[in-house]
Amino acid sequence: DAGVTQSPTHLIKTRGQQVTLRCSPKSGHDTVSWYQQALGQGPQFIFQYYEEEERQRGNFPDRFSGHQFPNYSSELNVNALLLGDSALYLCASSLLDRGVLGYGYTFGSGTRLTVV
Amino acid sequence: GNSVTQMEGPVTLSEEAFLTINCTYTATGYPSLFWYVQYPGEGLQLLLKATKADDKGSNKGFEATYRKETTSFHLEKGSVQVSDSAVYFCALPIIQGAQKLVFGQGTRLTINP
Numbered sequence: 001d002a003g004v005t006q007s008p009t010h011l012i013k014t015r016g017q018q019v020t021l022r023c024s025p026k027s028g029h030d031t032v033s034w035y036q037q038a039l040g041q042g043p044q045f046i047f048q049y050y051e052e053e054e055r056q057r058g059n060f061p062d063r064f065s066g067h068q069f070p071n072y073s074s075e076l077n078v079n080a081l082l083l084g085d086s087a088l089y090l091c092a093s094s095l096l097d098r099g100v101l102g103y104g105y106t107f108g109s110g111t112r113l114t115v116v
Numbered sequence: 117g118n119s120v121t122q123m124e125g126p127v128t129l130s131e132e133a134f135l136t137i138n139c140t141y142t143a144t145g146y147p148s149l150f151w152y153v154q155y156p157g158e159g160l161q162l163l164l165k166a167t168k169a170d171d172k173g174s175n176k177g178f179e180a181t182y183r184k185e186t187t188s189f190h191l192e193k194g195s196v197q198v199s200d201s202a203v204y205f206c207a208l209p210i211i212q213g214a215q216k217l218v219f220g221q222g223t224r225l226t227i228n229p
Binding site for chain 1: 120122157158159160161162205207213214215216217218219220221222
């Protein structure tokens with residue numbers, strides 16, 4: 001049973017460019033959450049998608065946007081990249097309402113984004 | 117607001133040493149508390165959890181007790197192994213709107229043989 005799959009695993013972009021990261025949730029999961037993990041920090045919640053809509057957003061600017069497709073996969077887009085956007089971006093999938101309470105919040109291995 | 121504070125790292129120990137990683141939290145009410153582990157090159161994995169005060173979560177020899185008096189959830193292991201080398205995160209869930217996790221800054225643990 002495949003877990004959460006993220007692509008690409010590593011990415012280098014130039015300041016000002018745009019980037020798209022992808023996430024395929026664990027089979028049977030319908031909700032996708034994105035987190036940003038800066039070097040030496042804990043992950044921070046970016047937003048969550050369910051039924052192709054953004055349910056809630058963390059404290060991130062509008063340069064960060066996302067999308068969820070009918071097959072529950074998701075994309076994270078970041079525009080006008082800044083050096084400070086360099087981080088590990090984690091995707092987590094779950095069943096709505098059965099997520100963070102430990103019943104099935106599954107993380108992917110992440111995409112390491114470096115902005116130069 | 118809700119937050120989690122972990123002890124400063126990194127932590128380096130010898131094999132079979134006793135481990136404690138401190139975690140304190142600030143939250144409304146009495147949320148569940150978690151410890152996650154991140155092995156090199158892998159995603160976060162739930163290590164253990166406690167759902168109410170005085171609960172003890174345990175897994176793979178690790179333990180943590182939910183202490184509401186001291187708002188703490190310290191992670192302990194009696195005898196660490198080289199394979200325990202990883203980054204450990206204390207976390208609490210927020211269930212307002214979208215369910216999400218608030219993490220501490222993480223503690224990098226290195227075990228030397």
